[in-house]
Amino acid sequence: MSINVFEKRAFLVSVASVAVSLGLIAYSTWGMGINVPTCIPLGSKPFQQASVTKHEDKNYEVHYVARMWAFEPTVLRVPTGSTLDIFAMTKDVTHGLLIAGTNVNLMLVPGAVATSRVHFAKPGIYTIVCHEYCGRNHQNMNARIEVSDQIADYSVEGLPTSEGMKLLDAKGCLACHSVDGSAGVGPTFKGAWGAPLQLVDGSTRRFDSALFQEKMSHPDTIVVKDYPPVMPVISLTDDEIAQMEEYLEGLQK
């Protein structure tokens, strides 16, 4: 028995409507340039530090860092008509970054960088919400972008301010050593300054300036008990050493 004529037509209409939808999607993607977030080469090393860089007038590159439960920077003010290239990463769990009222909608997955571009044609306060459940204070995690006719250049709040912290980040120390007491490949920096360290050779030494500088230049001579001897040599200027030490001293329990 052959298939009913109305059913055949219904089938053709279904296929045709899907084809039309696909055509419209193709047009919006290539014709209007609205794509889903693209792929930054896998395995590229994520940045560690939030920052704002001005490339040219009204053209900014913003690096967002997400963590439980805040974004850095928290407030960014830019003039109306600005274009932002947004790069975002997470330091702990998976977060989301949605700028309400725009097409910026990113997942921030550990180990990867997400990116999108947004143009602010109209002034206003744009809320950035974390829209991926990230733990008990998820609902507190937001930031904002203020777009205004009244300003000529950007200003920003909520970036890490300490030079020492930035250096620890830039030199890669924070990959193994936490600053909040949590466990890592190496011991945490929190409360470590001035405290005794048990070494694998059985001796005990205080974490002070002498030990810090010796460890940086000859990491294999000082190995803390219960941790793997994997630290690389890190060369620092005297200024950098002073800034890092000042920061570490401030990291009390």
Added chain:
Amino acid sequence: MELQANLRRIILVELLVPLALFIFGAYHGVLQVMYLSGAIRATSVAGIDYYQGLTLHGVINAIVLTTFFAVAFGYTVVSQELKSRVSIAGAALSLFLMLSGAVMTAVMVFLGKASVLYTFYPPLMAHPLFYVGLVIFIVGSWVPLYTWIPVYLRWRRENRGLKTPLGVVGILSTFIVWQMATIPVAFEVLAQLLPWSLGWTSGINVMLSRTLFWFFGHPLVYFWLLPTYVMYYTMLPRLAGGKLFSDFAGRFTFMALILLSCPLGLHHQFADPGISTTSKGIQGVLTLLVTIPSLLTAFTIAASLEFAARLRGGKGLLGWWSKLPYFNPENWLFPYLFCGLLIFLFGGITGIVNASYSMNNVVHNTAWIPAHFHLTVGGPIFLGILGGSLLIVTGLLKKPVVSGTMAMAVPYIWMAGTFVFSTGLFWGGLRGEPRRTNLGLTYMNPTSPSYRADWWLPAHLGMWGGYIMGLAVLLYFVVLIRSLVAAPNAALAPFSLPTSEPYHDEDVAAVRNFTPWVAAAVLLCVAAYYAPIRDMASNGLSTAPGFRPDSPARVSTTH
């Protein structure tokens, strides 16, 4: 032929235990809308945290209730339509595994050890027993298919040349999709989440884990939907007083869903980093193709209803719509299926929005998403489960439905509730309102610097809709409990599901054999997922340590 006595008992447990658990699921649904609107401004109510309640709502309603119903309904259809005895040992083993898994998982959530939502969300880490419970539950749900296959093959040998009953084709399709979809998630749990939560591995490849989850997460939707499609094709035309317009349409739909359910999970990850736009685009196209069987279903069911309405004296191009049995307490099941269809119209359209690649940027992870799926899993699927459960439970116990009028009112009230609820959440979602967020503490709290006045009305529409949905559930339980305590009527005939005759009974060989469709489905999955999974498994993506939902300090692991 009456179902085997032991099978009847197993089916009753499989329907009534999840309905009892659903009381918690529904209670947390109503609490959700109160948290969302700011009617509750707290982290917890009665000792259960918002995100813990949300996990219960998702696990119980979307996993436990749906899967138990699919198994119970599947046993009923296969046993009735093939007029065959099935393995009671197999059915009992399945029930035992699913019950133990569900209880283990639920206990971990109630204890607050697993507030990670049913999507797992690594690197948030739950208690290992949460993951173990889910694996046992899923393995239990694999068993029925393997007890049905020999029964099906024997029936085919003994009935050469006859077409397999359409309902059986639908049920086997349901569980073939389930088998294909659950292998990656079982792998994710056993190879990634479980060793990591036990501290045997220090990190987890989050992108791989997300991708394995969504390989499962979207066909899960079709696993929910297929039993309802079986009811639409095999029961609804009969309930309307007519015949199924096309037998071919049903068989084609079931086979097409076997083919297309799995290779399109990436459309849940359009916003993810680490996946090329090519991979996303390919699965985006496949996602739109899967609408074809649903569009054909919409036509076939509408044509079947028209056929029934014209038999009842319906006239004119549209006038026949008035002749369907909308308000007949004797035929209380009809509105459960009919309202589900109406709701699904909107669920389907908004689903196409989500799937439409670049358009996803506007709605991904916003309140739009729960608005959409409360019109799918919370619409036709949920009403199918409520109606089907009441039909089978009362039928097997030979009890009357008390009362038919009240039972009939439930789907209409539920439909009104979902429309109000979803209107609010669609609207809020378009304005950036996030899903799965305790809005009352911040965004819906006028004293908070994060307050969003423009989300007030959308969130309150969501709340009012949620109350109406809660009322419908309350009424349903009144009907169910009154029916359960009513005296049985031994004079009633042995229970059987209503089944429709086909109007056009086409015989198309291409849709009469599962094997080529399953083989093509496997090939398509490999083609669609090879590139993204190769990238994720082999790249330098660092693995992430675990975090508990209540602390930003990573879970310490042994070295």
